[in-house]
Amino acid sequence: MRLTYLLVFLLLIKQSFGQSSIKEYILKNAKTITSIYPNDTNFTDLEILRKTIGTKRIVMLGELYHGDGTSVQAKTRLIKFLHERMGFNVLVFESDFFSLNDGWKVYEDGGISLDSLIYLSIYPLWTQCSQFQWLTSYVNQSKAEQKLVLSGMDFRGYTGYSIRYLYKAIDSFLRLENIPFVKNEKAYSDYCSLLKQAPALVEGKSKTDMNKLLNYTNNILAQLQLLEIKDSFYIKVLQGQVQLFKMAKYYRYDSSYILTKKNYPLHDFQMAENLKWLVRSKYTNEKIIVWAHNTHIAKGTAINANGIDYNSMGYYFTQDTSLLNQTYIIGFTSFSGKGRLILGNVSPEIVTKPDKNSIENWMHSSGIAYNFVDFSNLNNSNIKSEPFYIKTYINTEKKLDWCKYYDGVFFIDKMRPCESVNNK
Known part of the structure; x- marks a missing residue:
């Protein structure tokens, strides 16, 4: 009996020393992003994405808050890299499905200017954010032989x-x-x-x-x-x-x-159906970027601003194994700062302090302003995926096995809010 206890004890010791924690994995594998400035075209720091994304043809880019000006800038630079260096040429917004798909054809036929189409079709959450203007300028300047095409997947309301x-x-x-x-x-x-x-x-x-x-x-x-x-x-x-x-x-x-x-309950389901149609029918042979909130792109049950769980667009979309295998999903988060919705006279909202066992706290401890960590290689390590805290919204966090929800996370140490174009 004593021998049995001894063997069990030794086995537990071996396991505890042989297996590192998810915190250790994140800190060891986090890659420094040197810049989020959209016009910085020295993409050396983003080359990690070429390896992690590989041949996948759908990349989803989240955001912690619709008024996160820092994420808007960071995503614009990522989009430029994906477009210029990896051949992604369709950008699908969490915005009006009819407007952006019908309107793009009208634009190509000369019936509307690109500026007017963007203003009339993409939600003002972004178009009225001054940091978003970097992206609109880039789309305007993209050359005909390598045009960045705009599309949409949402159906709510009327633009x-x-x-x-x-x-x-x-x-x-x-x-x-x-x-x-x-x-x-x-x-x-x-x-x-x-x-x-x-x-x-x-x-x-x-x-x-x-x-x-x-x-x-x-x-x-x-x-x-x-x-x-x-x-x-x-x-x-x-x-x-x-x-x-x-x-x-x-x-x-x-x-x-x-x-x-x-x-x-069916909002995210229909967005997933619309995105599937874009991927399988309209842009069958194209590489596609998706711009949406973290809670829409996560591959599992998400959590809304009221702390209520629901199935996300990313969950419905990746239930199809063939689409799951073609998709790479990047969540965005921040340790501190503010966000501001550009909708009327809305005051900036503060990023609440994260839990000590959160990815935000771990990343912040490195002292680096911008980091990216890839989870897709986790299975090849000796580390077992386990729950940890991450923000799902600017003032909401949840402890889940987030490696199953995102393929990677882009960390911003301090979020800066969107600034209104009217104040420029």
Whole structure:
């Protein structure tokens, strides 16, 4: 019996000395990023990405806060590297799916300027951030033979472009398909009238009309499915409309959100479906960058600003093994600083102090302003992946096995808030 205890004791000692901690792995493998300045084209420090990303064709770039000006600058420099050195040529925003995809074609045909398209289609969270102007300038300057194409995957709300053109585009598509619903003049006329009012309806103007518009759209989709045009851009647009109208009912009419603070469950699902369509149908042979918040790109259950868990876009997207194997996801985080949403008169929000057992605290202890650590090689080390703290939002953190959620993390020691373009 004593011999058995002794053997167990020796085995435990061997394991404790033979296996390092996740903290040790992170500190040992963190690579210094020398600059986040968008015009710094000495990409020597970013060459680590070439090795870690390899042949993957989808790279997702997160952010801790939509008002994180430092992340905006850092991501712009990463995008330039991915575009110029690794051949990534499509940039998909967490912004209007219809506007950016329809609008890009109009732009290419000379029907709208690039500046107008960006202003009317990408959410003002970014376009009104002065640090974002580095990226818009770069897209403008990218040469025709190596153009950086803009796209979108979100379906929420109505951008300026959608308000101007979505109704006419849907009407033209439906008349061309000539489904039975279009031939019912009274019902179709009522649908068109409600569709014109949709921007106001999703903000809470009329529950009765919102329900009618949702029912009409479901009926239209059911008839379109019989035509077997599942890959159509407008199928995705109309599916997004259904989810938007359901979200309006949830957030504006049914008071469920006020009671639970839970995010609408199918928002991220539909963004994943839209991204899948872009990857598999529209940009089949292109290398794609995705710009979105950390909570959307994580590969597992995410946590929103209210501390409520939900399945993320990245989770739904990577449930398909073929897409998982093509995707590299980078979360962004900060130790301290502030962020500021450029939406009206909003005061900067402070990055709360992280837990002592957090990646932010470990990275901060190195005294380096910007770091990047790759998790994808963890399985080849003698270290077992284990839970640790990381920020999921500017003032929220959670202890999870984050190596299963992100393939890598970009660390910014001090976040600086977005500055309004109007103050420049």
